[in-house]
Amino acid sequence: MSLLDDARKRINEVDAQMADLFEQRMQAVEDVIRYKVEHQMDVLDTGREKDVLKRNMGLIKQDKYKDSYLAFMEDMLKISKDYQKSVIYHDTVGYQGVQGAFSHIASEKVFPYRKKRNFASFEDVFQAVCQNEIAYGVIPFENSFTGEVGEVLDLLLRYDVYIQQIYDLKISQNLLGVKGATLQDIKQVYSKDQAIYQSKQFLEGRGYELIPYPNTALAAEYVAKQNDKTKAAIAAKENAELYGLDILAEDINTSEQNTTRFIIIGKKLVKEGNRFSMIFTAKHEAGALVKAMEVISKHGFNMESIKSRSIKNKPWAYYFYVEIDGNLQDTKVVELLMEMNEVCEDVKLLGAYTKESRDEK
Ligand SMILES: O=C(O)C(=O)C[C@]1(C(=O)O)C=C[C@@H](O)C=C1
Known part of the structure; x- marks a missing residue:
């Protein structure tokens, strides 16, 4: 037996023991998980980690292995924490904003039985997905009235998450007042500027004082707290129940087509679906974008949407977001992605999902 064969035999034996351990x-x-859930303790315990590292480092006899062993133990702790979080938070869904906000409503529609957790910013939701603190994030992607949420595209570019599903929520604005109030009582109306704008036709000629508020759900909460019959909020119907308000006027938004598309993000790439999205940056040479477009059409794909965004910190450089009809499990798609990689500077697959055809809607 050669030295290599012998060494490998011993490695196999040690690996078998390590797998068992x-x-x-x-x-x-x-x-630990059972105990921590019962006692509502955090997964991370820095004091305990210090002890674990110190004690285990003391067990290593040869100094030359100490750095490697430290890295090994740190990885082990990370694996342990990631696993704990994936068990504890496997059914938690995150969204940005307060209860009653449209992101919360969309989360309830997509995941009615899962726990919800709200975050201050979109980026916080992306981070929580990456760190296994939530299983999914529900994020507004574009609105038929106001267009795309550019910040979300930038976050898709930066974070290692995938779009797993999309959900279209019809946005309906309503005038909500305190119990017993009538339309005639109202003097002041509170809401997000966009919601006020969308309800312009209804509000015209009524003489209400229009007061902008950071968001619709907070406006509803404020009106409920004031408990004043002269104050009303424009918000989703769900806020009436949430904050104990009456619906004074329903569906007051001008455009009946006002829909927000939400993306459901997660850590895993789910390959099923009839549509997929990707982001690419074209090479810095003449005709680079055309080349990328040609690759897509050459493979016979139908591009449903393209958006461009400037790249932060790179003046006049752009990246492109495209949505394509097709199934990721199809070998044609694998070939497309390979060729896109050749003609583009960077290609990032964003995920696959099912989009109903327009006729079905
Ligand atoms: O002892 C704990 O509290 C654990 O959660 C276990 C463990 C470990 O794997 O050793 C993991 C995470 C903590 O930060 C500390 C230690």
Whole structure:
């Protein structure tokens, strides 16, 4: 037996023991999870980690292995924390904003039975997905009235998440007042500027004082707290129940077609679906964008949407977001992605999802 064969035989034996020990460690971690959930404790315990590292480092006899072992143990702790979070938060859905906001309503429609957690910013939701603190994030992507949410495109470019599903929510604005109030009582109306704008036709000639508020759900909460019959909020119907308000006028928004498309993001690439999205940056040479477009059409794909955004910190450089009809499991798509990689500077697959055809809607 050669030296290499012998060494590999010993490695195999050690690996077998380590696999067994790994499972034993994870079994202990399962009990930690049970205890932490019961006592509502955080997954991270920095004090305990320091102890673990110190004690285990003391077990290493040869100094030359210490750095590697430290890295190994740190990885082990990360694996343990990631696993704990994936078990504890597997059914949690995150959204940006307060309860009653449209993102919250969309989360309830898509995941009626899962726990919800709200965050201050879109970026916080992306981060929470990446760190396993939530299983999914529900994020507004574009509105038929006001256009795309550019910041979300930038976040899709930066974070390692995938679009797994899309959901179209019909946005309906309503005038909500305190219990017993009538339209005649109202003097002041609170809401987000966009909602006021969308309800312009209804508001015209009524003499209400229009007061902008950071968002529709907060406006509803404010009106409920004031408990004043002269104040009303423009918000989604769901806020009436949430904050104990009456619906004084329903569907007051001008455009009946006002729909917001939400994307459901997660850490895994789900390959099923009849549409997929990608982001690419064209090479800095003449005709580079045309080349990319040609690759898409050459493979016979139908491009449903294209958007361009400037790249932060790179003046006059752009990236492109495209939506294409097709199934990621199709070999044609694999070929397309390979060729796109050749003609573009960067290509990032954003995920696959099912889009109903327009006729079905
Ligand atoms: O002892 C704990 O509290 C654990 O959650 C286990 C563990 C570990 O895997 O050793 C993991 C995460 C904590 O930050 C500390 C230690």
